[in-house]
Amino acid sequence: MDQFDTRAIQHLDSAHYLHPFTDFKDLRGRGARVIVRGEGIYIWDSEGNKILDAMSGLWCVNAGYGRTRIADAVYRQMQTLPFYNSFFNTTNVPAVQLATRLSQLAPPGFERVFFTGSGSEANDTNLRIVRRYWDLMGYTGRHVVISRHNAYHGSTVAAASLGGMAGMHAQGGLPIPGIEHIVQPNWYESGQGLSEEEFGLQAAQALETKIREIGADKVAAFIAEPIQGAGGVIIPPSTYWPEIQRICRKYDILLIADEVISGFGRLGAWFGSTALGIEPDLITFAKGVTSGYVPMGGVLVGQRVGEVLVEQGGEFAHGFTYSGHPVACAAALENLAIMEEEKLPAQVANDTGPYLKERFAQLQDHPLVGYANSFGFVAGLNLVQAKGRTPHDNRSFAPARQVGMTCRAHMFNNGVVMRAVGDRMIVAPPLIMTKADIDEMLARIRQSLDDTLAELQ
């Protein structure tokens, strides 16, 4: 099976390839794991290890690996028309078909789509759209966008500024002006002394406080992930989103739901906004739209903004070479057809999602697990040094011990990928997982927790 010269690849890798979010020097010392193949819910590395990919690549391989139908669709499209742009009054058939399909799958009122090459570009596009909207409405001072600490909205300058990642803001003078941040709805970390419901309201009301501080006449929009992904699968209390919605309406602030992770079945509906009862004006999407087979992103534009952009806007001076790329659109159409035929969003909502929730909650009987929760097909657990009577009485490990990274290494050794965000371990499995697959994943996770505990003792 090992037909790859792993050491040679690792050597060339560290010599020439600057990886995203990586300590380049550190990687040179350890050598990257080389992933060479995928099938279903599994990936294989160059040394022949079969690993259950509980992170769907990077939250994106929703339909699983090895879908030859998507490969065939891409091949056919490349032979017919590998590229043409949508600038200057031209279009291509797959882009039209995909825009139409997305407007059918989206919540009511989302008739229009702007395509990009990634989620980051889509959020840059959102920043430009909301500012343009208010300019066209005659409120040229309404340019501020409010986001949240520990949000992730991408890595371009605008998207990283919209995000609230301290480590990203620490490099290169971010955020850019015109972007403000409020608290995240993280009850486990910040809800001491409050019920989840009380805390949810309090966290949402930080938006109202911030709007008043800035002045409503200066605020264009609020942007948020329905459930924070990269921040550690932060599932907001049930009171959070209704209160956010109320505040946005009260101050006439546009609401952007960043559904790059939560879209395309991950939360048990085509869009997470539907699953959580959110009514946004704009929806960012990427990742699951093609199950990651080909890069693609975009913005679904709701009626309120769409009408103004189209009827009053004139030329929107914005676009990417690969907006509406025919090959990416062909991949997306086939991927969505597969997800629809296999009823993956409904399966997550009614069958496998509830089972994952039940099985994940059981992990709380492990001595290392202080808290575990899930929604649809995202889940997380907190590793703790000692468990208290309530989650807020848990004793955390000193961050310097990097227990999450230790645990992640054990996960790999036991053939499962889990991501560590500090000491919170998270999963976002391919939506094709069966209950038997979930059992296998949980067995590997439990074994890895045991191994982590043994190493710590």
Ligand code: PLP
């Ligand atoms: N928004 C969210 C919520 C994400 O999770 C991500 C990526 O993880 C992005 C935006 C950025 O997408 P991309 O990496 O395609 O630019």
